[in-house]
Amino acid sequence: MSASSQTSLSDYCKEAALRAKRASVELAQLPEVQKNAWLQESAAALRSRTSELLLANEKDVTAAPGYGLTPAEVDRLKLTTSRIEEIAVGMEAVAALPDPVGEVIESSVRPNGLQVLKTRVPLGVVFFIYESRPNVTADAAAICVKSGNAVILRGGKEAAHSSRAVVKILQKVGQKHGLPADAMHLVETLDRDAVSHFLALPEYIDVAIPRGGEGLIRRVVAEAKMPVIKHFTGNCHVYVDASADLAMAERIVVNSKCHRYGVCNACESLLVHAKVADKFLPLLGKALAAREVEIRGDEATRRLVPAAKAVTEADYAAEYLAPIISVKVVASLNEAIEHISRYGSRHTDAIVTSDVTAAQQFTAQVDSAAVLVNASTRFNDGFQLGLGAEIGISTDKFHARGPCGLKELTTYKYVVLGDGQVRE
Amino acid sequence: MSASSQTSLSDYCKEAALRAKRASVELAQLPEVQKNAWLQESAAALRSRTSELLLANEKDVTAAPGYGLTPAEVDRLKLTTSRIEEIAVGMEAVAALPDPVGEVIESSVRPNGLQVLKTRVPLGVVFFIYESRPNVTADAAAICVKSGNAVILRGGKEAAHSSRAVVKILQKVGQKHGLPADAMHLVETLDRDAVSHFLALPEYIDVAIPRGGEGLIRRVVAEAKMPVIKHFTGNCHVYVDASADLAMAERIVVNSKCHRYGVCNACESLLVHAKVADKFLPLLGKALAAREVEIRGDEATRRLVPAAKAVTEADYAAEYLAPIISVKVVASLNEAIEHISRYGSRHTDAIVTSDVTAAQQFTAQVDSAAVLVNASTRFNDGFQLGLGAEIGISTDKFHARGPCGLKELTTYKYVVLGDGQVRE
Numbered sequence: 101m102s103a104s105s106q107t108s109l110s111d112y113c114k115e116a117a118l119r120a121k122r123a124s125v126e127l128a129q130l131p132e133v134q135k136n137a138w139l140q141e142s143a144a145a146l147r148s149r150t151s152e153l154l155l156a157n158e159k160d161v162t163a164a165p166g167y168g169l170t171p172a173e174v175d176r177l178k179l180t181t182s183r184i185e186e187i188a189v190g191m192e193a194v195a196a197l198p199d200p201v202g203e204v205i206e207s208s209v210r211p212n213g214l215q216v217l218k219t220r221v222p223l224g225v226v227f228f229i230y231e232s233r234p235n236v237t238a239d240a241a242a243i244c245v246k247s248g249n250a251v252i253l254r255g256g257k258e259a260a261h262s263s264r265a266v267v268k269i270l271q272k273v274g275q276k277h278g279l280p281a282d283a284m285h286l287v288e289t290l291d292r293d294a295v296s297h298f299l300a301l302p303e304y305i306d307v308a309i310p311r312g313g314e315g316l317i318r319r320v321v322a323e324a325k326m327p328v329i330k331h332f333t334g335n336c337h338v339y340v341d342a343s344a345d346l347a348m349a350e351r352i353v354v355n356s357k358c359h360r361y362g363v364c365n366a367c368e369s370l371l372v373h374a375k376v377a378d379k380f381l382p383l384l385g386k387a388l389a390a391r392e393v394e395i396r397g398d399e400a401t402r403r404l405v406p407a408a409k410a411v412t413e414a415d416y417a418a419e420y421l422a423p424i425i426s427v428k429v430v431a432s433l434n435e436a437i438e439h440i441s442r443y444g445s446r447h448t449d450a451i452v453t454s455d456v457t458a459a460q461q462f463t464a465q466v467d468s469a470a471v472l473v474n475a476s477t478r479f480n481d482g483f484q485l486g487l488g489a490e491i492g493i494s495t496d497k498f499h500a501r502g503p504c505g506l507k508e509l510t511t512y513k514y515v516v517l518g519d520g521q522v523r524e
Numbered sequence: 525m526s527a528s529s530q531t532s533l534s535d536y537c538k539e540a541a542l543r544a545k546r547a548s549v550e551l552a553q554l555p556e557v558q559k560n561a562w563l564q565e566s567a568a569a570l571r572s573r574t575s576e577l578l579l580a581n582e583k584d585v586t587a588a589p590g591y592g593l594t595p596a597e598v599d600r601l602k603l604t605t606s607r608i609e610e611i612a613v614g615m616e617a618v619a620a621l622p623d624p625v626g627e628v629i630e631s632s633v634r635p636n637g638l639q640v641l642k643t644r645v646p647l648g649v650v651f652f653i654y655e656s657r658p659n660v661t662a663d664a665a666a667i668c669v670k671s672g673n674a675v676i677l678r679g680g681k682e683a684a685h686s687s688r689a690v691v692k693i694l695q696k697v698g699q700k701h702g703l704p705a706d707a708m709h710l711v712e713t714l715d716r717d718a719v720s721h722f723l724a725l726p727e728y729i730d731v732a733i734p735r736g737g738e739g740l741i742r743r744v745v746a747e748a749k750m751p752v753i754k755h756f757t758g759n760c761h762v763y764v765d766a767s768a769d770l771a772m773a774e775r776i777v778v779n780s781k782c783h784r785y786g787v788c789n790a791c792e793s794l795l796v797h798a799k800v801a802d803k804f805l806p807l808l809g810k811a812l813a814a815r816e817v818e819i820r821g822d823e824a825t826r827r828l829v830p831a832a833k834a835v836t837e838a839d840y841a842a843e844y845l846a847p848i849i850s851v852k853v854v855a856s857l858n859e860a861i862e863h864i865s866r867y868g869s870r871h872t873d874a875i876v877t878s879d880v881t882a883a884q885q886f887t888a889q890v891d892s893a894a895v896l897v898n899a900s901t902r903f904n905d906g907f908q909l910g911l912g913a914e915i916g917i918s919t920d921k922f923h924a925r926g927p928c929g930l931k932e933l934t935t936y937k938y939v940v941l942g943d944g945q946v947r948e
Contacts, residue, residue: 125889470937472940513894515894519898523903
């Protein structure tokens with residue numbers, strides 16, 4: 101790209117970010133009733149304009165092989181009447197969530213009469229960079245706007261027509277319900293450098309949220325001058341304790357591993373206490389074989405499950421997103437916790453146990469966004485935990501951890517009300 | 525420095541950070557009673573070993589001119605019996621604060637019986653880089669350890685002997701009360717590169733907190749691979765509205781400006797509504813002249829306060845930390861809010877008004893850590909807001925905003941308790 105077109109790209113990004121910042125000031129004060137009306141009517145509009153959306157999506161699907169998309173990826177890109185219905189239902193679900201803005205998180209009256217209100221406010225402007233799935237465009241716009249934030253949407257180029265059609269509908273409905281014109285901005289240029297330009301504008305953009313492969317996230321972290329909410333890999337563990345109910349353990353491991361393979365909260369690594377390995381692993385081996393899950397185990401595992409392949413260090417750290425699981429027999433709860441601390445990704449880890457002390461030690465010492473006792477790792481999800489729609493699951497500890505929904509897109513300010521107080 | 529000594533510096537930093545990380549796992553589970561016993565007995569030990577501290581401090585004070593410290597800076601560096609008493613009282617105050625660790629922030633029972641506990645946990649390891657004041661060493665150690673974090677302390681070289689003496693006492697008492705040996709680590713090398721090495725270790729250090737000049741903070745932000753809690757300038761405004769009680773306004777402006785000049789929550793900029801400028805500014809001019817505060821005003825101000833000098837754009841953005849104030853007459857509340865948005869530092873801003881609508885608009889639209897109605901800017905302080913001891917006042921919006929105390933050094937995890945639940 102020439103120097104002058106780089107200048108114009110830089111100007112375009114700066115202008116879009118400045119407009120988003122201005123819109124965010126209005127959005128921060130938009131009453132919930134208007135935000136909900138926008139969400140509900142947008143859902144209705146997506147339904148009534150299904151044919152228009154399918155037409156736009158067809159252009160993306162036709163172009164997809166040219167972008168080198170695999171058949172599975174093309175399938176995820178594809179819209180159907182029922183998928184549009186799901187998007188609409190998703191927007192209605194966000195409308196039903198309580199508005200976090202304005203909540204008084206804490207308050208006190210000081211001895212001098214000052215009233216101190218720690219009040220929830222939006223972060224401001226969210227820069228969301230995501231893969232080529234058109235439903236994510238609608239989800240992200242809904243979550244950001246409901247939490248009072250403006251959003252700059254940078255979706256995958258493979259879904260450009262579909263995303264444009266979705267945003268056009270949401271913006272048109274927004275106009276009717278008093279949303280600022282720049283509440284949502286879809287980045288139209290396909291230039292990869294646009295992302296870099298936006299990431300250099302911390303004066304306008306309050307947080308960047310990348311969702312996609314590890315390469316994308318690392319690029320965003322390296323370049324961003326503003327905070328980033330990261331969603332790295334999910335190498336989730338199930339640890340079957342010496343005191344575990346083994347039938348329960350089998351159900352939980354099978355569900356955690358096999359409910360869906362391609363998701364971040366699927367189990368990738370299994371740890372089994374040596375005391376129950378003899379009984380448990382042959383049973384589990386059969387259950388996983390029936391589901392065609394490949395086991396990669398240590399020596400002790402391979403003695404008990406002859407079909408298992410040899411595990412490597414890389415396996416212990418892997419997020420397979422596939423019907424493969426690494427298995428290790430451990431001598432103690434401490435060894436299990438150390439293994440998770442060494443190889444885990446601080447996403448989701450579960451213990452199966454009937455020993456309350458073991459449960460307490462595990463939940464206290466495993467440093468992950470979600471630690472579960474006697475439940476499937478698949479429950480670490482905004483809806484499953486009762487938190488509502490999420491824009492991602494953070495593997496950070498700072499600001500937002502775990503499912504990242506409306507509240508995680510807010511901050512707070514101290515509003516202090518006096519009647520003339522000064523400091524002595 | 526030679527390549528091999530750089531390697532050994534890098535090794536030293538990595539070793540110190542790794543030890544801190546290990547200590548943080550133990551600290552996260554240390555019962556409050558032990559942490560409080562450590563704080564209280566440390567306070568007693570600081571008192572009983574005053575002569576030892578004074579002796580160490582004398583070495584720093586003697587060396588200070590060699591570091592080019594001004595007399596005012598030497599004064600801040602100096603310990604006295606009463607200053608040691610203040611440090612001890614500060615540690616007792618932290619002991620009296622509630623332990624944030626383990627608090628269940630939110631909880632729910634899901635329809636399937638899963639119990640979801642959003643539980644407060646420490647961040648882990650804090651890397652604190654600060655100016656050469658020995659009292660800050662004790663404050664920071666107290667706040668970090670009480671909130672369950674290990675801390676790496678990098679103080680100014682000018683206070684090296686004093687800080688070492690303080691940490692030695694705190695560590696010795698810590699041993700007695702079960703604190704891990706590496707709960708506090710004082711960086712002993714004077715090599716400036718040590719900071720860079722620590723900032724490159726996000727796998728061990730969870731947050732970096734620089735406190736000092738803007739140059740230091742910018743350097744830390746540029747280099748840090750982990751999150752940084754920033755404390756940039758405080759260009760705090762008082763806006764005197766058309767409906768203000770002018771006697772109250774005078775009290776608040778004088779207190780905000782003159783209570784202490786060198787602090788981040790002092791008023792640096794005054795905005796006065798045109799309707800009351802004629803009456804208010806001559807009165808205020810006298811009050812500030814009596815306190816030898818220099819006024820830098822716009823044309824309208826200078827007509828009313830002839831002694832005022834001409835204001836510049838740079839003045840509007842300045843954090844003087846001195847008896848100087850910039851003054852501007854504005855035509856409306858909106859103009860005041862726009863001025864604050866353009867020149868302010870998002871730290872602390874106050875309105876004086878008797879109009880409830882104006883108060884609401886100001887607190888809603890001014891995007892600062894603290895917004896005050898009819899009260900002095902000097903109240904934006906952890907103790908004054910009832911939040912307790914603070915390690916700084918964050919001008920960030922992400923994670924921690926405003927006074928940064930025990931809670932702001934924590935994060936949370938989802939602890940999920942089931943009895944065999946799997947996802948359908």
